[in-house]
Structure formats: structure tokens, C-alpha cells
Amino acid sequence: MDLSLSGEEMYGSLGVRRIINASGTTTMWGGSKLRPEAAEVMQKTSGVMADLGELNRAAGKVLAEICGAEAGVVVSGSGGGLVMQAAAVIAGKDPANMVRLPDTTGMKDEIIIHRSHRFGYDQLYRAAGAKFVEIGDGRRCYPWQLEAAFTENTAAVAYLYAQFVSKRAIPLPQVCEIAHERGVPVIVDAASTLPPRDNLRRYIREGADMVILSGGKGIRGPQGTGILVGRADLIEAAAANAAPNAFLGRSMKVAKEEIMGLVTALRIFDQEDEEAETARYREMMQVVMDALIEVPGLRVSVQYDRIDYLVPTALIEFTSEWNGPSRDEVLQAMATGNPAIHLHQLGDPDELGVDPINLDEDEVEVVIRRLREELLRPVGR
Numbered sequence: 230m231d232l233s234l235s236g237e238e239m240y241g242s243l244g245v246r247r248i249i250n251a252s253g254t255t256t257m258w259g260g261s262k263l264r265p266e267a268a269e270v271m272q273k274t275s276g277v278m279a280d281l282g283e284l285n286r287a288a289g290k291v292l293a294e295i296c297g298a299e300a301g302v303v304v305s306g307s308g309g310g311l312v313m314q315a316a317a318v319i320a321g322k323d324p325a326n327m328v329r330l331p332d333t334t335g336m337k338d339e340i341i342i343h344r345s346h347r348f349g350y351d352q353l354y355r356a357a358g359a360k361f362v363e364i365g366d367g368r369r370c371y372p373w374q375l376e377a378a379f380t381e382n383t384a385a386v387a388y389l390y391a392q393f394v395s396k397r398a399i400p401l402p403q404v405c406e407i408a409h410e411r412g413v414p415v416i417v418d419a420a421s422t423l424p425p426r427d428n429l430r431r432y433i434r435e436g437a438d439m440v441i442l443s444g445g446k447g448i449r450g451p452q453g454t455g456i457l458v459g460r461a462d463l464i465e466a467a468a469a470n471a472a473p474n475a476f477l478g479r480s481m482k483v484a485k486e487e488i489m490g491l492v493t494a495l496r497i498f499d500q501e502d503e504e505a506e507t508a509r510y511r512e513m514m515q516v517v518m519d520a521l522i523e524v525p526g527l528r529v530s531v532q533y534d535r536i537d538y539l540v541p542t543a544l545i546e547f548t549s550e551w552n553g554p555s556r557d558e559v560l561q562a563m564a565t566g567n568p569a570i571h572l573h574q575l576g577d578p579d580e581l582g583v584d585p586i587n588l589d590e591d592e593v594e595v596v597i598r599r600l601r602e603e604l605l606r607p608v609g610r
């Protein structure tokens with residue numbers, strides 16, 4: 230690689246185009262922009278050898294302190310964290326068990342999960358041998374349904390926090406109370422719920438025994454890293470199953486410089502002025518709103534979710550008065566245009582969004598120009 234090239238030119242030398250990611254921290258569209266400080270720390274530490282065991286323990290202490298937990302360990306994204314959570318609650322730190330996963334013969338291997346919490350990544354729990362016991366009907370769930378789901382094989386209760394799903398479940402503190410009465414841990418995946426920064430600590434505060442957060446999303450650490458924090462004995466078990474040890478987690482290894490990069494990014498993220506950040510995003514999205522507000526048939530607003538995702542997002546709703554191209558046609562045209570622009574597809578099929586977390590001011594201008602072109606394009610009849 231010619232080191233005098235720009236980043237965009239480096240991709241170009243492989244025939245790869247840069248894209249604009251207005252969809253949020255979607256991995257497929259590049260994840261997030263690595264903090265420059267993290268990149269510098271990674272560059273410096275990558276050429277210096279360290280004992281991974283010692284480094285893991287030291288980094289884990291930093292994660293635990295910032296997240297208000299007993300212990301922590303760096304994992305390979307929230308994806309890797311899901312496998313390690315399951316391995317920890319099923320096999321513990323007994324090597325005779327750990328070496329057999331995903332064969333769980335003789336181990337407690339049932340994970341109770343709300344039907345509304347089944348999600349695209351839950352195969353990663355099953356990758357460690359977990360069997361799901363589903364509760365609720367997908368729309369609601371009562372405490373008695375949870376109480377009735379425990380058996381002598383229950384290893385944990387899983388709980389998901391993500392935009393658009395979490396409100397349908399029994400509240401986490403109540404789940405923890407019910408599970409803890411039976412001596413069963415509660416494992417939380419809250420991968421993409423940062424900011425707000427309070428979510429670094431919230432789930433532990435509410436009683437969770439282990440929590441996963443992505444290092445490469447809102448925190449803007451290395452894409453492949455994740456944070457696993459929680460009860461000391463469970464984190465010890467997770468770390469035992471993880472790389473560099475030769476157990477199930479060996480295929481999910483995290484490099485020394487990635488660990489250093491995550492620690493750096495997390496410390497900076499935690500100290501940032503959240504109010505100023507939110508105000509800046511809101512201003513960026515106000516510009517998007519102003520550019521589209523007078524288009525007849527569209528309803529444009531700036532929305533954010535105080536609980537699960539604090540980044541203000543410009544929401545474009547296609548009302549019944551809309552007679553331009555369909556939402557899906559607009560999404561498609563934006564994604565296949567030049568530059569390719571990926572928008573946020575929210576829960577509702579009549580909505581699309583612009584998420585500013587991966588955009589700079591120039592990119593917002595391009596998104597607006599292209600959106601106006603596609604939205605105002607005459608529809609052929």
C-alpha cells in the first residue's frame with residue numbers, strides 16, 4: 230500500500246468505493262469511526278510484546294471500574310461476548326466442561342429468554358450449546374411465566390436491550406429479583422445502547438450478573454472489540470473459556486493493541502460532554518429537517534430514545550398524502566447511487582432515518598442533496 234494515499238484512495242486502490250453511512254453504527258456499513266487516540270495507541274503498542282494474561286486482567290479492571298462492576302474482560306465484539314456469556318454460565322471454569330462445548334452433556338444448559346428478545350444474533354448463545362426456553366407470546370410476558378420456566382437445567386436468564394424491543398418484556402430489575410431468588414444469573418446484551426453513557430453502568434446497577442456492550446459502536450473503539458462486565462466469578466469463567474486459552478473462545482481472539490485501543494476509547498467516551506454531543510447531533514439533524522420540511526406528504530422530525538439510544542435521528546415518515554417514490558425505492562436509489570448512502574431503517578415500514586453518529590457536516594450536505602433528488606424525482610406513470 231502506498232502510504233502517501235488518503236484513506237479513500239487506499240480503498241480505491243483495491244477497487245473499493247467509500248460509502249456514506251447514515252444508518253448508525255451498522256457493522257455492514259463500516260461500523261464506526263475509530264477514535265484517532267485509539268488508533269495512535271494501537272499503532273504504538275502493536276510493536277511491543279506483552280503478556281496477554283496480565284494485559285487482560287489489567288484492562289478488565291479498567292472496564293469494571295468504569296462500568297461499576299466487580300470484574301470485566303475484553304471480548305471480540307458483542308458477538309464474541311454472547312458466546313462467552315453462554316460458555317461461562319454453562320461450563321463455568323471447569324476445564325473438563327469447557328473442553329466439551331458445545332456438547333453440554335451433564336451441564337445445565339437452558340437459557341430462559343423472552344420471545345420478544347429472540348434476535349438475529351442469538352445463535353451465538355446456541356454456539357456454546359445453550360438451549361432456549363422461551364417465555365411470553367412475543368408481545369407480552371408475565372412474571373409467572375418466567376417463574377414457571379426454571380428447571381434444574383436452567384443456566385441463566387438472557388435479557389436484550391435494543392431500540393424497539395426492550396419495552397415489551399418484564400423489567401430487568403424484576404427479572405433479576407426472580408432469577409436471583411433461584412440462584413440463577415441474568416445475562417444482558419445491550420450492545421448498541423450507547424450513548425447514553427449512563428447505560429455503561431445502568432444494567433449492573435439494576436441487578437444484571439453479566440453485561441455485554443460493543444466496543445466498536447458508540448464508544449468508537451476497535452470494531453472487533455466488546456466489553457463483558459459483571460460478577461467476578463462469572464467473568465473469571467468467561468475469561469477462562471476465552472482466547473488466548475485453547476477453548477471455545479480461541480476463535481474469537483482479541484489482539485493486545487485492540488485491547489489497548491478499547492481501553493483508550495472507553496475512557497475518552499466516558500468523559501465526553503454528552504449534552505454538548507447531543508446538541509451537536511441535534512443541530513446536524515435540524516439541517517436535514519429544514520431541507521425536507523416543506524415537501525408535501527412527508528412528516529419530518531428529530532427523534533431520540535432517552536433510554537436505549539440517545540443519538541438524535543432525523544425521522545422521515547411517508548404519510549398517506551405522499552405520492553412520490555416509495556420508501557423502499559428511495560432506500561434502494563440512495564444505496565446504489567454515487568456515493569452510496571445507507572440510511573437508517575427504523576421499525577416502521579413507512580419510515581426512514583438519518584443517523585448522524587458516523588457523519589461529518591460535509592456528508593450531511595451530500596445526504597440532503599441526494600435525498601432531495603430521490604424524493605422529488607417525478608414518478609413515471
Ligand SMILES: *Cc1c(COP(=O)(O)O)cnc(C)c1O
Nearest residue numbers: 306307308350391418420421443
Ligand atoms: C451489534 C449488536 C451485536 C453484535 O455486536 P458486535 O460488537 O458487532 O459483535 C450483538 N447484539 C446486539 C443487540 C447488537 O446490537
